[in-house]
Amino acid sequence: MDSNRSRPNRQRSALEPQRSRGKLRVASLMEAAAAVIAERGFESATMAEIAARAGSQIGSLYRFFPNKEVLADALIQRYGELINEAFGKIEGRATVLSVYELADSLVDFLVELHGESRAIIALMEARSEWSIKRAAFRNAALHRIAQILMRCSPLLRPETAEAIAVIVLHNMKTMKALTLEQGIATSPGATTELREMNRLYLASKLSEKRP
Amino acid sequence: MDSNRSRPNRQRSALEPQRSRGKLRVASLMEAAAAVIAERGFESATMAEIAARAGSQIGSLYRFFPNKEVLADALIQRYGELINEAFGKIEGRATVLSVYELADSLVDFLVELHGESRAIIALMEARSEWSIKRAAFRNAALHRIAQILMRCSPLLRPETAEAIAVIVLHNMKTMKALTLEQGIATSPGATTELREMNRLYLASKLSEKRP
Amino acid sequence: MDSNRSRPNRQRSALEPQRSRGKLRVASLMEAAAAVIAERGFESATMAEIAARAGSQIGSLYRFFPNKEVLADALIQRYGELINEAFGKIEGRATVLSVYELADSLVDFLVELHGESRAIIALMEARSEWSIKRAAFRNAALHRIAQILMRCSPLLRPETAEAIAVIVLHNMKTMKALTLEQGIATSPGATTELREMNRLYLASKLSEKRP
Amino acid sequence: MDSNRSRPNRQRSALEPQRSRGKLRVASLMEAAAAVIAERGFESATMAEIAARAGSQIGSLYRFFPNKEVLADALIQRYGELINEAFGKIEGRATVLSVYELADSLVDFLVELHGESRAIIALMEARSEWSIKRAAFRNAALHRIAQILMRCSPLLRPETAEAIAVIVLHNMKTMKALTLEQGIATSPGATTELREMNRLYLASKLSEKRP
DNA sequence: GATGAATGAGTGTTCATTCAT
DNA sequence: AATGAATGAACACTCATTCAT
Known part of the structure; x- marks a missing residue:
């Protein structure tokens, strides 16, 4: 099956953060995502691990990236x-x-x-x-x-x-x-x-x- | 029911079917597996879909192939x-x-x-x-x-x-x-x-x- | 989806809930677990029944207790x-x-x-x-x-x-x-x-x- | 849940085998059952393992003992x-x-x-x-x-x-x-x-x- | 805005039991 | 009578996604 397990949010673009705090967060999130995906592959990479590796919370991740x-x-x-x-x-x-x-x-x-x-x-x-x-x-x-x-x-x-x-x-x-x-x-x-x-x-x- | 539920069957090889019925099933199972894996990739291919596409039940799939x-x-x-x-x-x-x-x-x-x-x-x-x-x-x-x-x-x-x-x-x-x-x-x-x-x-x- | 599906979460300890809502839930979860295990024994007790008896969803149970x-x-x-x-x-x-x-x-x-x-x-x-x-x-x-x-x-x-x-x-x-x-x-x-x-x-x- | 997973046969007694072949088989089946249950406990003992340990087939086991x-x-x-x-x-x-x-x-x-x-x-x-x-x-x-x-x-x-x-x-x-x-x-x-x-x-x- | 709890469908796997050969 | 294949509900566990605080 594909990854859209449940109630996917179809809104298409990543939120542009306005403040530098947000920009930093987005950067670390993307870095973490790259690392996890590189290690495990796209499907096996979990949103939770990405957030954790960025030192963020899953909620933050979804604030900037509405889905995987x-x-x-x-x-x-x-x-x-x-x-x-x-x-x-x-x-x-x-x-x-x-x-x-x-x-x-x-x-x-x-x-x-x-x-x-x-x-x-x-x-x-x-x-x-x-x-x-x-x-x-x-x-x-x-x-x-x-x-x-x-x-x-x-x-x-x-x-x-x-x-x-x-x-x-x-x-x-x-x-x-x-x-x-x-x-x-x-x-x-x-x-x-x-x-x-x-x-x-x-x-x-x-x-x-x-x- | 028992705790073994979570330990996957580590028996390392596929069961050799003993009867012609079983041989046919194994063949169709492998064909279905190849098709589903080709379509979706190994990870996204589900055992349930493989069984279904072979016209089998999940139990039959696991009889011959103890795990994915x-x-x-x-x-x-x-x-x-x-x-x-x-x-x-x-x-x-x-x-x-x-x-x-x-x-x-x-x-x-x-x-x-x-x-x-x-x-x-x-x-x-x-x-x-x-x-x-x-x-x-x-x-x-x-x-x-x-x-x-x-x-x-x-x-x-x-x-x-x-x-x-x-x-x-x-x-x-x-x-x-x-x-x-x-x-x-x-x-x-x-x-x-x-x-x-x-x-x-x-x-x-x-x-x-x-x- | 991924093969990790079958390896149970080996993280060894229960998550400490951070919010009062979570604390309540953990308490009711443990109570329910005790009741179900007392009734049926450890092996026959199912995680689903425990969650249900606590009025929770299976996912909530696993949030706090990563395995049985x-x-x-x-x-x-x-x-x-x-x-x-x-x-x-x-x-x-x-x-x-x-x-x-x-x-x-x-x-x-x-x-x-x-x-x-x-x-x-x-x-x-x-x-x-x-x-x-x-x-x-x-x-x-x-x-x-x-x-x-x-x-x-x-x-x-x-x-x-x-x-x-x-x-x-x-x-x-x-x-x-x-x-x-x-x-x-x-x-x-x-x-x-x-x-x-x-x-x-x-x-x-x-x-x-x-x- | 209890062990009557599906379509249980409620017929209550073990078949009395008539020939010594059968008696031997029953004896070895019971011995195997005792061994497996001793090792794993009743619930974790599987009918398949019992049959296998007795050198029998699951079908034979069910012939003599209509259920667990x-x-x-x-x-x-x-x-x-x-x-x-x-x-x-x-x-x-x-x-x-x-x-x-x-x-x-x-x-x-x-x-x-x-x-x-x-x-x-x-x-x-x-x-x-x-x-x-x-x-x-x-x-x-x-x-x-x-x-x-x-x-x-x-x-x-x-x-x-x-x-x-x-x-x-x-x-x-x-x-x-x-x-x-x-x-x-x-x-x-x-x-x-x-x-x-x-x-x-x-x-x-x-x-x-x-x- | 950040946090972390809640949701629940989906996944691999097991096993008692039945049945055709 | 023996064999072994078929069935399918049940189970432990995962994870993308949503939501209340």
């Missing part, structure tokens, strides 16, 4: 902003980077974004029917990647760029997953291999179209 | 057997296939395996601490892939083969995911791109070492 | 406090009472303690492996009794006092049981007989050692 | 016969035993009856509303004890004898309980003390009335 879904959306949105910035930096340097450097920047992108990235992956893995925002997030990321690719290699057709972006995004996630489970099970050379594959691939797609 | 974990393990094991067979076929032809053909056989591997594959992916995505069997499954797949690679390119060092296998397995999963969400969101060229990346990568890793 | 075991422990602990007080009174008068009076005070001890005593006996009869608190309760009672005996008869060796205490405690429980089933089956003279046996026994153990 | 209650009754009845015999022996020697010897014979009675005695105690401790047979068993034991006492001390009034019997029966159970938990928690001198109390008591009740 909204909380997830807020997390995604915040992360989206971070990601946008980070993509912006890469995009700015797209023309001065070698193809290999660009490939590496992309594949290490999620890894270098510390903080809540694990939570976001957990969120994106959760059943995607749940939130349109999740799909939007994915599409935004895809677009940014495509744009970077096209800036690097202007002759690329947009549809091709999108298709490549899908692959690159997958590689990014794989790299993140690999570094998360590092030392546990995976052979240590895997990240090197992934980086190599990604370089090879992007080189073949971008170099030829480069001016 | 065992049910998941059984699914994984059965799928593991299918996969083993299929890997066997590829391995047999490893020396006669071109590198590109081999690369394509591998990326398309999961896609061509119909049946419960989606459920199995959902299962593997579920927190992996949960079951040793899950890790074992992954390792087995990794080994098979590494062996195929080494058969194709005998000079490959085993550790390198394992590292490549990790990447190839990820590509296989990505391909499966791509075909599952086909038409929903992803640009249609993505599968072509993935196939291309995989070819490029394996060609670079295998060709040079080929006798 | 903790509820039982809380009952035992509360009763333990009552018992401690009562033992204190007897101990204070141990030196001024005649042996017969002391003997009678002890056998009638549990009988005179009304309230949840029946539930507590049911609890103590439940498999004792279940809770260390249960064993601790028993040992505490034994110690108190032994101390009373030694105060009354200072030359008694501690080990002997402990051994006598075991017997006296059994007599106390027997008396309680006898009065509970009074009129149902037992011959009415039994309580008189028990009192007599207990007097005889304690007189023989204590008198000779009296200063 | 009947099984318990059969156990009690069989034990009643054993007890009757044993009481008979004591009764036969009542006039030649010293009072102390008689007291010891009685208090050690249950202890010396090995086998299922623990199961029977578990059964008798189970809520007594459940079976009239259980009350009957208790009354029979009480009667036998009273008779022994009266044979030993013929001037005893029957009502007094019954009242004493109640006490003696409790002592018997206490002794059994003490030996069962021996070494676990109880001070080792307790059994000696119990024996002494019982002697003292019976000596005072019987000696004076002896011819």
Whole structure:
């Protein structure tokens, strides 16, 4: 069954707190949410644990985030902003980077974004029917990647760029997953291999179209 | 009634049905489980829904699978057997296939395996601490892939083969995911791109070492 | 939804209610628990019936007592406090009472303690492996009794006092049981007989050692 | 709730098996039942475990004992016969035993009856509303004890004898309980003390009335 | 606005009992 | 007669969400 166990409040947006007290609280709430979701996954994360880890009470949590879904959306949105910035930096340097450097920047992108990235992956893995925002997030990321690719290699057709972006995004996630489970099970050379594959691939797609 | 109510039955394996009636039921139960888990993910899949979808009663489900974990393990094991067979076929032809053909056989591997594959992916995505069997499954797949690679390119060092296998397995999963969400969101060229990346990568890793 | 569903909350102590509303509820919950357990025994008592009898919802019960075991422990602990007080009174008068009076005070001890005593006996009869608190309760009672005996008869060796205490405690429980089933089956003279046996026994153990 | 979970078969008596095969099976079933009930208590003992421990199938168990209650009754009845015999022996020697010897014979009675005695105690401790047979068993034991006492001390009034019997029966159970938990928690001198109390008591009740 | 108590449907699991083969 | 599969109500426990203070 899905998570809307009972009497869900369908009001869609997180309350904007007016005072800095409230802003602090919201920040610690979101941090806690990210941590708990990263540890347990979206479904297993409980609102009670999130509140407790933030040193708040369940009532406070619900004051700012009227339900779990909204909380997830807020997390995604915040992360989206971070990601946008980070993509912006890469995009700015797209023309001065070698193809290999660009490939590496992309594949290490999620890894270098510390903080809540694990939570976001957990969120994106959760059943995607749940939130349109999740799909939007994915599409935004895809677009940014495509744009970077096209800036690097202007002759690329947009549809091709999108298709490549899908692959690159997958590689990014794989790299993140690999570094998360590092030392546990995976052979240590895997990240090197992934980086190599990604370089090879992007080189073949971008170099030829480069001016 | 008694306090054992709360200790789940830790008996570790699924009951082998003794009668044809039971065998049929077990089959339909596993099919239903695969369907429900594929739809909702492991955690959201409820035992009640699985039983209902199999046209059984909850008690019947628990007769054969003493808990949800065992049910998941059984699914994984059965799928593991299918996969083993299929890997066997590829391995047999490893020396006669071109590198590109081999690369394509591998990326398309999961896609061509119909049946419960989606459920199995959902299962593997579920927190992996949960079951040793899950890790074992992954390792087995990794080994098979590494062996195929080494058969194709005998000079490959085993550790390198394992590292490549990790990447190839990820590509296989990505391909499966791509075909599952086909038409929903992803640009249609993505599968072509993935196939291309995989070819490029394996060609670079295998060709040079080929006798 | 998540697999944690089946692992019971192992948090070991009852929540202390913070508001007067909660305190009232906890009191009525414990009262109801005592009643239901007294009627049906620990295992047959259901959390649902306890909640219902307290006019609460199952969720409220679990808010304060995270599992059945903790509820039982809380009952035992509360009763333990009552018992401690009562033992204190007897101990204070141990030196001024005649042996017969002391003997009678002890056998009638549990009988005179009304309230949840029946539930507590049911609890103590439940498999004792279940809770260390249960064993601790028993040992505490034994110690108190032994101390009373030694105060009354200072030359008694501690080990002997402990051994006598075991017997006296059994007599106390027997008396309680006898009065509970009074009129149902037992011959009415039994309580008189028990009192007599207990007097005889304690007189023989204590008198000779009296200063 | 009580144990009649669903569609109980109210037919009251255990089927008498005609062939020795059947008798053997019934015997092993009862033995298994006694063992499991002794270990877990009546409520926690499951019909499935009983069948399994007897090397039978649940269906076989239900063939001979149409429900759990009947099984318990059969156990009690069989034990009643054993007890009757044993009481008979004591009764036969009542006039030649010293009072102390008689007291010891009685208090050690249950202890010396090995086998299922623990199961029977578990059964008798189970809520007594459940079976009239259980009350009957208790009354029979009480009667036998009273008779022994009266044979030993013929001037005893029957009502007094019954009242004493109640006490003696409790002592018997206490002794059994003490030996069962021996070494676990109880001070080792307790059994000696119990024996002494019982002697003292019976000596005072019987000696004076002896011819 | 913060707190924490209340709600109750839902979840995994058990087990006495029945019944078809 | 024996086997083992089927039934389903009951149980302990969880958690998103609401609400009174």
